[in-house]
Amino acid sequence: MDLRQLRYFITTAEELHFGRAADRLHIAQPALSIQIKALEDTLGVRLLARTNRVVTLTEAGRLFLKEARRTLDQAEHAAVVARRAGRGEIGRINIGYDVIGACSGVLSTTIRHYRRQAPEVELGLHEIHPETQITSVLEGRIHVGFVTRPALMLPKGLDAVRLAEWPLRVALPTDHPLAERSRVPREALVNEPFVGFTKSAGENYGLFVRQVVGFTPRIAYEADSGFALISVVGAGLGMAVVPSSIASINVGENVIYRPILGVTEQIGIDLVFRRDEEDPAVIKFLSIIRQSER
Known part of the structure; x- marks a missing residue:
């Protein structure tokens, strides 16, 4: 049983006519009949009764129709979620920060700007010492860090965007x-x-x-x-x-x-991240921040 068979069954159940259902689905009627028969064989129960060219739902078919619609709706929702996640519109970003970044307003200003463009991404905020932030980003415990240090020497594999200096x-x-x-x-x-x-x-x-x-x-x-x-x-x-x-x-x-x-x-604050970052939400976050710094 696959989603295509569920879609074929739902359309046929709505039309109660194989010819009209086939037209809606843009397939040949024999191909539709074969798929409905295959679905019934998989389930081990008749879903549609066919007598004198009249098609009706069996009791099993009536109950299965409700569940098939729910399943198809959920599958379509899952596809939408996956596509939105792939565009960085939803997901979760774990962010490290220190007291100086928080008190300066850089953290709040940056996140406020980002949230206006990506309001549905969940943000995890973690107060972490600057040097520990660098290790945490490198090891993947957080995605990005707002790091305040006199001189920023980054390990291989990390990069940074300068946000402010004081x-x-x-x-x-x-x-x-x-x-x-x-x-x-x-x-x-x-x-x-x-x-x-x-x-x-x-x-x-x-x-x-x-x-x-x-x-x-x-x-x-x-x-x-x-x-x-x-x-x-x-x-x-x-x-x-x-x-x-x-x-x-x-x-x-x-x-x-x-x-x-x-x-x-002066002391600066840098947004530190992995160069090989692949998470779409993080990539979009970095893109938005870079654009705001131009």
């Missing part, structure tokens, strides 16, 4: 003496305690700060996320070098952000 700032407790300055000299930070990231966060924060300000910072406390880092700064336990995009986190107005004199480096 200047660096020093995050200070609001009651710190340096908070009164509009710009903070690098030399004024030398003996200050810093808040860094834990090793489990996967980032050598001390090396990053040294590259920016020219000295190795004294890490007094560590945090495992951007929110935690700013919270520790707000508690008055140290300062931190962060991108200006994170300035929306003020933890009760206990943190202030100031430019650092002489520092021109």
Whole structure:
């Protein structure tokens, strides 16, 4: 039994006339009769009674007609779903992001733009540290990552689209003496305690700060996320070098952000993905984002 036989039977049951059914199906009447007989043989029951050129449905045929229509409708729906999935109109995309990307508005703006063009694709959002995002994309645990890093060195097999860049700032407790300055000299930070990231966060924060300000910072406390880092700064336990995009986190107005004199480096956010990506929904996502960045 195949879908073609179901379609032939449904048409014949609707017409109750082999000639008219054959005309609707654009096949010869003998070929239609052969297919209906083959369907009945497969089921082991008569579906149509033929007497004196009158065709009627048997009780089995009447009940089978309802199920055949449901089956055909479901098959057609399945075909539509497959075609839409192949065009990237439906499916699921797992997206990684970090706190900086979320606070900057880049994540929300990008997803909002995408959703206007692909509203039925399911999105899985996962807060993941930038370096872990890269590994997760490479290993297929997420499809794309919004990765914020000072310098993006990607493993072979990955590619990226630059979405935004931000200047660096020093995050200070609001009651710190340096908070009164509009710009903070690098030399004024030398003996200050810093808040860094834990090793489990996967980032050598001390090396990053040294590259920016020219000295190795004294890490007094560590945090495992951007929110935690700013919270520790707000508690008055140290300062931190962060991108200006994170300035929306003020933890009760206990943190202030100031430019650092002489520092021109920026931190960027990149959309990272696999070069050999084959998922239609992800490919369409990347296409929409690339077009929006032109």
